[in-house]
Amino acid sequence: MSLLAGTRSNRTFVPSGNIAQLRESATIAASARAKALRAAGRAIIDLGAGEPDFDTPEFIRRAAQRAIDAGATRYTATEGILPLREAIARRASEMGAEIPPGNVVVSTGSKQSLFNACFCLFGEGDDVLIPTPSWTSYYEMVSLSRANAVPVYGDPASGWKVTPAMLEAASTSRTKGVMLNSPCNPTGAVYSREELTALLEVAQDRGWWVISDEIYRAISYGDAIATSALDVASSLDRIVIVDGVAKAYAMTGWRIGWAIAPRELASAMTALQSHTTSNAAAPSQHGALAALTNREEASTSIASMVAEFRRRRDAVIAIVRGEPELDFVEPEGAFYLFARVGGDDPARDDGAAFARRLLEEHEVAVVPGSAFLTPGWVRMSYAAPIAGVIEGTRRLVTLWREINGR
Numbered sequence: 001m002s003l004l005a006g007t008r009s010n011r012t013f014v015p016s017g018n019i020a021q022l023r024e025s026a027t028i029a030a031s032a033r034a035k036a037l038r039a040a041g042r043a044i045i046d047l048g049a050g051e052p053d054f055d056t057p058e059f060i061r062r063a064a065q066r067a068i069d070a071g072a073t074r075y076t077a078t079e080g081i082l083p084l085r086e087a088i089a090r091r092a093s094e095m096g097a098e099i100p101p102g103n104v105v106v107s108t109g110s111k112q113s114l115f116n117a118c119f120c121l122f123g124e125g126d127d128v129l130i131p132t133p134s135w136t137s138y139y140e141m142v143s144l145s146r147a148n149a150v151p152v153y154g155d156p157a158s159g160w161k162v163t164p165a166m167l168e169a170a171s172t173s174r175t176k177g178v179m180l181n182s183p184c185n186p187t188g189a190v191y192s193r194e195e196l197t198a199l200l201e202v203a204q205d206r207g208w209w210v211i212s213d214e215i216y217r218a219i220s221y222g223d224a225i226a227t228s229a230l231d232v233a234s235s236l237d238r239i240v241i242v243d244g245v246a247k248a249y250a251m252t253g254w255r256i257g258w259a260i261a262p263r264e265l266a267s268a269m270t271a272l273q274s275h276t277t278s279n280a281a282a283p284s285q286h287g288a289l290a291a292l293t294n295r296e297e298a299s300t301s302i303a304s305m306v307a308e309f310r311r312r313r314d315a316v317i318a319i320v321r322g323e324p325e326l327d328f329v330e331p332e333g334a335f336y337l338f339a340r341v342g343g344d345d346p347a348r349d350d351g352a353a354f355a356r357r358l359l360e361e362h363e364v365a366v367v368p369g370s371a372f373l374t375p376g377w378v379r380m381s382y383a384a385p386i387a388g389v390i391e392g393t394r395r396l397v398t399l400w401r402e403i404n405g406r
C-alpha cells in the first residue's frame with residue numbers, strides 16, 4: 001500500500017513528493033501481522049522474517065561489552081573506526097585487488113550502505129536494472145533516488161537468475177547501473193563464478209555501475225562459499241560491494257554494514273551519511289571488529305549456523321519434493337524457499353491470497369511474492385527453529401493441495 005493512500009484522510013500530514021511513491025516494506029508488514037496475531041493468542045509459526053534465529057556469538061557480545069567499558073561510547077569518524085575499516089579492507093584484499101581502508105564506509109546496516117550508494121550514484125533520468133524477483137527495498141531505494149527502477153525478470157527454470165543477454169535487452173542509453181544479489185533474497189539462488197563474471201563483463205563493457213549486495217555470501221550450501229564480485233571483476237572502477245555482519249554473524253540488531261567503493265564515491269557516501277546518521281553505533285562497530293578479526297571463533301560459529309540452516313533446508317526440500325507438481329527454487333544459499341503457488345496475474349495476486357489463507361487458516365506466516373514483483377509466488381524463511389519450519393512447510397503443502405484439488 002502506498003503511504004500516500006494510507007494518509008489521504010489525514011489532514012495534517014501531506015506526504016512530500018520525495019515519498020509519494022513509497023511503499024511500506026511488505027516483508028516487515030508480514031512479520032508485523034504475524035506478531036500481532038501471536039500477541040492475540042494465536043500459535044503462529046512465523047516463517048516471514050529474514051533474520052537468523054541464533055544469538056550473536058558470545059565472543060562478539062563480550063568484545064562489545066568490553067569496548068563500552070573502555071569508553072567506546074562517543075561519536076566515531078563518520079565512515080567508521082579505522083581498525084574495523086582496516087579489517088574489512090584486509091579481508092577484501094585477500095580476494096585479489098588491494099583495497100585500502102579509505103575505500104570502505106561503515107554504515108548503520110548494509111541497508112544504509114545500499115541506500116547511500118544508490119542515492120550518490122543514481123538520479124533523475126537514470127535507469128537502474130534490478131534482476132527480479134529481488135529484495136523489496138532495491139526498488140524503493142532506486143525510486144527514492146529519483147531514478148527509474150527497471151525490473152529484469154530472470155528465468156524461473158534456472159532459479160530466476162538473469163543472463164547478460166537479459167540485462168542487455170532491458171537496457172537503454174539511460175541505463176546507469178545494475179543491482180546484483182548473490183545468494184539472492186528471495187530465491188536462494190547463487191550465481192556461479194562463471195555467471196557472475198559474465199554479468200560483470202557486460203556491465204563493464206556498457207559502462208554501468210554495479211552494486212553487488214553480498215550480505216548472504218557466507219550462507220551458501222555448495223562446496224565453496226558463494227563468489228564475490230571482488231573475486232572475479234576485472235576492474236573495480238564502477239563496482240560497489242555491500243556486505244555486513246547481520247546474517248553471517250547473527251547480528252541483525254547491531255546494525256553494521258559496509259560498502260567498498262572507489263575512493264571518490266566512498267567520500268561522497270561518507271559526506272551523505274555525515275548529514276543523516278553520522279557514524280554507526282560505536283559499540284556495534286567494536287562487536288563487528290571482533291567478528292572479523294577473531295577468525296577461528298568466527299568460522300566455528302558460522303560453520304555451525306550454516307550447518308543448521310542446511311539441515312532445515314534439506315528437511316524443507318524433502319517435504320516439497322513430495323509434491324512433484326509444486327514448483328520451487330532449490331535454494332543454494334541464504335535461508336529462503338521460494339515457491340510457486342499460483343499464476344502471474346498481478347491483479348489476482350494469487351501469492352497474497354495464498355499467504356493470507358496460510359496465515360488465517362493454517363497459522364503460518366510467509367511473504368507474498370508480490371513484495372518481490374512475482375505475484376504467483378511466496379517466500380518462506382527457514383531462519384526459525386526446525387520443528388516450526390517442518391510443520392510450516394507441511395501446512396504450506398497442505399494448503400497448496402487443497403487449492404489445487406489434490
Ligand code: PLP
Nearest residue numbers: 050109110111135185244246257
Ligand atoms: N540485503 C538483502 C538482500 C537483505 O535481505 C537484507 C535484509 O534482509 C539486507 C540487505 C539488509 O541487511 P542489514 O541488516 O545489514 O541492513
